[in-house]
Amino acid sequence: MIWFDRLFPVFMVVHPLFFAIFVKTKQTAAEPTELQRLMRRMFVATGFALFLHIGVQMALEATHPERDLMRAAWPTLISTLGCILIWSLFAAPAMAAKNAAWGNDSVGESPLTGTSADATMRSASLKPRHLSDPISARAWGLGWALFGACALVTIWSIAAGAPALLLLGLGWWVGMAVFGAKQNLMEAEPRDQSGSKAVDESYRSLRAFRSWSFYWLGLVGTVAFTFTAAMVLLWPGTSGMIGAILGTSLGCAGATFGVVASFRRVRINELLLEARQNQPS
Amino acid sequence: MLTVRLDSPVPLVDQIASGIRRAIASGEFEVDDALPTVRQLAGDLGINLNTVARAYRSLEAAGLVITRRGRGTVVAALRSRHQGSGEEVRDALDQRLREVLVDARLAGLGVTEARAMAKAGIDKLWTREKQT
Numbered sequence: 001m002i003w004f005d006r007l008f009p010v011f012m013v014v015h016p017l018f019f020a021i022f023v024k025t026k027q028t029a030a031e032p033t034e035l036q037r038l039m040r041r042m043f044v045a046t047g048f049a050l051f052l053h054i055g056v057q058m059a060l061e062a063t064h065p066e067r068d069l070m071r072a073a074w075p076t077l078i079s080t081l082g083c084i085l086i087w088s089l090f091a092a093p094a095m096a097a098k099n100a101a102w103g104n105d106s107v108g109e110s111p112l113t114g115t116s117a118d119a120t121m122r123s124a125s126l127k128p129r130h131l132s133d134p135i136s137a138r139a140w141g142l143g144w145a146l147f148g149a150c151a152l153v154t155i156w157s158i159a160a161g162a163p164a165l166l167l168l169g170l171g172w173w174v175g176m177a178v179f180g181a182k183q184n185l186m187e188a189e190p191r192d193q194s195g196s197k198a199v200d201e202s203y204r205s206l207r208a209f210r211s212w213s214f215y216w217l218g219l220v221g222t223v224a225f226t227f228t229a230a231m232v233l234l235w236p237g238t239s240g241m242i243g244a245i246l247g248t249s250l251g252c253a254g255a256t257f258g259v260v261a262s263f264r265r266v267r268i269n270e271l272l273l274e275a276r277q278n279q280p281s
Numbered sequence: 282m283l284t285v286r287l288d289s290p291v292p293l294v295d296q297i298a299s300g301i302r303r304a305i306a307s308g309e310f311e312v313d314d315a316l317p318t319v320r321q322l323a324g325d326l327g328i329n330l331n332t333v334a335r336a337y338r339s340l341e342a343a344g345l346v347i348t349r350r351g352r353g354t355v356v357a358a359l360r361s362r363h364q365g366s367g368e369e370v371r372d373a374l375d376q377r378l379r380e381v382l383v384d385a386r387l388a389g390l391g392v393t394e395a396r397a398m399a400k401a402g403i404d405k406l407w408t409r410e411k412q413t
Contacts, residue, residue, distance in 0.1 A: 123284040124325030126304055128315040130353065188324035195282040 009057045012079045013050060019083070019091040020046045026098050038097050042090040049086055053079050119276075123191040125200070130185055134208035135215050143219055147174055150226040157229035166232075170225040177218025184210040192275035199275060202268045206261060213257035221250050285326060293328060297336035305345060305356055307406050316346060316354045 020043060056079075151170065158164050187210075189203045224246040231239035283300040285293055304310055316322075319337060323330045337354055340346045347357045385395045 120287045121284060122287070122326045122328070123282055124317070124322055126283050126301070126309065126317060126322075128317045128353065129321055130318050131315055186318070186320055186324060188327070190325055190327065191282060193282065193284050 009053070012053050012083075015080070015083050016046045016049045016053075016086050019087055023091050023095045023098070026095060035094070035097050038090075038094040042086070042094045045086050045090040049079070049082050052082070121193065123193045123195070125189065125191055125195065129189075129207070133182075133185065134211045135181060139215065143215065146219060147222050150222045153226050154229045157226075157233055160233050162229045162232040166225055166229045170222060173221045173225060174218050177214045177221065181211045181214035181218070184214065190272065192272055194275065194278075196271065196275040199268060199271050202264070202271060206264045206268065209264070210257070210261055213254075213261070217250060217254055217257070220253075224250060283322070283326075285328075293332050294335045294339065297322070297326075297333060298339045301336070301340060302343075302345060303406070310356045312356055312358050314356050315352050316356070318353055 023039070023042060151167070154167050154170055158167055184207060191199060228239060228243040228246060231242050283297065283304070285296040285300070287293070289296065301316065310316070316337070319330055319333045323333045326333075337346065341348065341354070345357055346354050349355050382395065385398070390398070
């Protein structure tokens with residue numbers, strides 16, 4: 001798989017550039033000077049990250065000309081952490097500044113904070129959410145049964161020579177999915193005084209979407225981990241690549257779900273602003 | 282729907298407790314219905330967890346709600362809400378009602394205005410009963 005490690009440096013160039021392009025293409029309603037400052041900061045940070053990444057790749061090329069997957073993977077991992085910083089410190093504030101509806105805490109890096117943190121009049125629904133899980137008990141039962149079966153197959157694969165790390169990965173993945181699905185019910189849902197039906201329905205729909213996203217990510221990930229563990233034994237030459245493709249696909253699916261949820265929160269915030277403008281003070 | 286005002290002179294704990302009392306009184310909650318968790322309400326209102334927890338404790342002390350394992354805080358049965366005999370409860374309520382009316386008079390409200398206010402409050406609380 002000599003060609004495969006070539007993909008990592010390319011991916012790392014595309015990754016930070018994606019943030020810059022995404023923010024640039026969003027329509028704006030911000031003060032030009034403040035926005036210019038934030039955008040400039042983001043572009044400088046992106047340029048710096050690309051410079052660092054290309055520098056590291058060139059230095060490695062000169063000092064370690066032999067092709068090695070791990071050699072490509074480690075700088076990529078470090079660059080990925082750098083991309084998280086670019087997103088949270090530069091891209092998200094610039095994006096929030098571009099549109100008033102995006103300028104709230106439910107977009108970006110703190111979705112669990114209430115969107116009405118600055119309002120003096122705050123409203124909340126008195127309907128308990130902890131007892132209204134969108135995922136039925138039957139679906140949870142099916143999920144846990146599948147996890148049990150997959151864990152047994154993975155344990156068998158490990159006993160036959162597959163890396164034990166896969167079982168840890170499987171446990172972590174399922175734990176993350178279950179935690180996400182449950183935590184999702186407690187995400188802050190600020191309301192307007194009149195209890196707008198449209199806002200209520202949008203929150204209910206977002207909750208269901210997020211819970212089921214976590215559920216399916218957990219389920220498909222469980223099968224993917226088990227499949228990868230079995231592939232190590234059945235087809236060792238390409239198991240790494242298959243694992244990487246499955247992992248990347250799950251990551252992309254997770255990111256897509258997250259972006260869709262963020263767009264829905266933006267819509268809810270717009271509805272809330274609308275409803276609050278119509279309510280008596 | 283529970284609404285609180287951060288700029289109100291009434292403490293947040295009291296605003297939350299009286300909002301839930303109103304919801305129970307107006308029939309929004311049946312006996313054994315669960316209230317939102319402390320974390321949910323604090324998150325939605327964007328206030329401290331301890332503030333909501335204190336409001337819940339005051340409702341529990343008044344016998345309006347109880348904590349059930351696995352369900353959280355639920356609305357208590359009617360009998361546990363009464364502190365004393367039926368006559369004692371009526372006397373206590375009568376006393377409080379008089380105090381409210383005195384406050385209304387001292388605030389300069391006219392009889393028509395006070396009557397309208399009382400009627401609006403009664404209509405709001407007993408709406409559900411009227412409908413059924």
